[in-house]
Amino acid sequence: EIVLTQSPGTLSLSPGERATLSCRASQSVSSSYLAWYQQKPGQAPRLLIYGASSRATGIPDRFSGSGSGTDFTLTISRLEPEDFAVYYCQQYGSSPLTFGPGTKVDIK
């Protein structure tokens, strides 16, 4: 089973700042099968990025994903008020599918 570790656990930033979230895998994620989700309190997760760097339908271009192998990054170029949420990575290169523990982005 591939274990995903996300850092930091909490990121305290102000609107307009840049957010950089890390997701590290315990072994290489095949074909960069890595997705990112955003979850706000009381809501279902929302797909942001798949294939490590492809934005899902309707996702603003301030969200970008990068990385390969065992190290992946989600970048939010300029935080908007609606971006404060918890972000999860998920690998789908091997079974079982696994999620990281999440990074909370909160308002500084």
Place this chain on the structure above:
Amino acid sequence: EVQLVQSGAEVKKPGESLKISCKGSGYSFTSYWIGWVRQMPGKGLEWMGIIYPGDSDTRYSPSFQGQVTISADKSISTAYLQWSSLKASDTAMYYCARLGCSGGSCYNYFDYWGQGTLVTVSS
């Protein structure tokens, strides 16, 4: 518009059985895998299993194999998650989600999610 609409919140006692549902609309229900994801209170996301409604091919996470049953009725575009004997530790939010496809191929990421079904198990 793709929609997954889940059944309402449930309050059950330990040992009781339960079946929750997820109805898909706005796309070809039989052509996409549907998955179930658990979120325990204040915790992260856990993959439980997936089903292909077209032929009911089902895959389970080892952590949930034997603990739950995933099924689907393609005639009414609905997937199900069921328990035969609930435990207090089954208290959680359960999400169904569609697995995504791009470029003509399908993959195991979740592109559309249901609103969640809260299951509370308490004596």
